[in-house]
Amino acid sequence: MNILVTGGGGQLGSELKALSPNTSEHRFYFPDRDELDITDPVKVNRFCRENPIEVMVNCAAYTAVDRAQSDAEAAFLVNREGPAILAACARDIGALLVHLSTDYVFDGQSSTPYREIDPPSPLGIYGRSKWEGEECIRKIAPSHLIIRTSWLYSVYGHNFVKTMLRLGAGKDEIRVVSDQVGAPTSAADLAEAILSIIARYDPECLYRETYHYANEGVCSWYDFAVAIMELAGLSSRVHPIGSDQYPQTAPRPHYSVMNTSLVVSDWGLEIPHWRSSLEVMLKKLLSLEDKGKSSDEREFCVKGKAVNVICKNVLK
Numbered sequence: 476m477n478i479l480v481t482g483g484g485g486q487l488g489s490e491l492k493a494l495s496p497n498t499s500e501h502r503f504y505f506p507d508r509d510e511l512d513i514t515d516p517v518k519v520n521r522f523c524r525e526n527p528i529e530v531m532v533n534c535a536a537y538t539a540v541d542r543a544q545s546d547a548e549a550a551f552l553v554n555r556e557g558p559a560i561l562a563a564c565a566r567d568i569g570a571l572l573v574h575l576s577t578d579y580v581f582d583g584q585s586s587t588p589y590r591e592i593d594p595p596s597p598l599g600i601y602g603r604s605k606w607e608g609e610e611c612i613r614k615i616a617p618s619h620l621i622i623r624t625s626w627l628y629s630v631y632g633h634n635f636v637k638t639m640l641r642l643g644a645g646k647d648e649i650r651v652v653s654d655q656v657g658a659p660t661s662a663a664d665l666a667e668a669i670l671s672i673i674a675r676y677d678p679e680c681l682y683r684e685t686y687h688y689a690n691e692g693v694c695s696w697y698d699f700a701v702a703i704m705e706l707a708g709l710s711s712r713v714h715p716i717g718s719d720q721y722p723q724t725a726p727r728p729h730y731s732v733m734n735t736s737l738v739v740s741d742w743g744l745e746i747p748h749w750r751s752s753l754e755v756m757l758k759k760l761l762s763l764e765d766k767g768k769s770s771d772e773r774e775f776c777v778k779g780k781a782v783n784v785i786c787k788n789v790l791k
């Protein structure tokens with residue numbers, strides 16, 4: 476299978492790239508943003524004419540949730556127009572488009588895990604732009620899978636886990652909101668799930684599905700921060716606060732837990748619990764550091780074992 480991954484430099488794109496050598500039956504293309512800007516139809520069409528793409532995985536997105544509030548034009552360009560351009564190209568070349576979306580399409584008023592059929596009602600520009608991107612794909616791409624995920628983190632890129640490690644290494648006390656509840660998701664697990672779906676993809680069939688994929692379990696950002704400190708052996712005390720004590724530019728849903736049973740039953744996936752995946756990620760971060768990829772020393776431990784962590788590249 477010839478697979479195009481857009482946004483290959485982001486968290487999820489990088490995890491797919493890291494896994495790609497294990498799947499020799501596929502040929503992957505990971506163009507960076509300069510080589511393939513998804514908002515440029517000429518470049519997208521030329522790329523797909525020049526390369527025999529059968530599956531597109533769109534990991535490119537405008538993900539700065541707060542900045543999107545004052546930069547709506549850019550957010551809609553990347554999160555709505557970009558997917559529409561990819562969808563038209565996928566239609567023209569007969570490819571499957573796998574697109575990533577977000578729990579922020581929901582308003583958080585539910586008290587039970589969101590199902591794929593629940594009506595979206597995004598609170599902010601980012602969520603709205605992602606929802607409109609989904610809708611473009613449903614209208615334009617004859618064969619598509621839309622996968623909504625939540626609270627992504629990875630050894631690559633910037634995310635909450637790395638922010639907490641940085642704060643935990645330098646502060647005795649940290650305040651983290653406890654009234655926003657969801658499911659942290661390892662981008663490495665999601666990348667594996669996407670590859671396992673593609674492995675079972677039948678090009679003779681048309682796909683028109685929306686799925687929810689998040690790690691098992693539920694927690695607040697506060698619970699997540701406490702787990703990060705525990706597993707990393709950091710002694711900073713984490714204090715729960717309300718969202719009103721941590722004002723952010725974009726409103727966030729208070730509850731964005733998603734029901735993942737559909738993707739599990741359709742594709743036979745086993746989804747790990749968020750805490751075990753967090754542990755895996757922290758160990759991977761340490762092993763990357765042990766290989767000497769960075770310089771700025773910090774000390775923390777995973778499961779009680781103190782490790783010198785060199786963190787210029789990874790904990791920045």
Ligand SMILES: NC(=O)c1ccc[n+]([C@@H]2O[C@H](COP(=O)([O-])OP(=O)(O)OC[C@H]3O[C@@H](n4cnc5c(N)ncnc54)[C@H](OP(=O)(O)O)[C@@H]3O)[C@@H](O)[C@H]2O)c1
Pocket residue numbers: 481482483484485486487488507508511512513514533534535536537538553557575576577578605623624625626627628632633
């Ligand atoms: N991060 C989360 O917590 C989260 C939660 C739920 C859902 N999601 C969704 O999951 C998907 C993957 O997220 P992620 O965390 O991996 O995102 P990410 O780390 O922010 O990566 C996004 C990538 O897209 C690239 N990009 C932006 N505009 C582009 C364009 N016009 N053309 C080509 N590439 C472009 C970015 O390049 P530059 O760095 O050069 O801008 C970056 O490499 C996204 O669809 C996101 O909406 C993320």
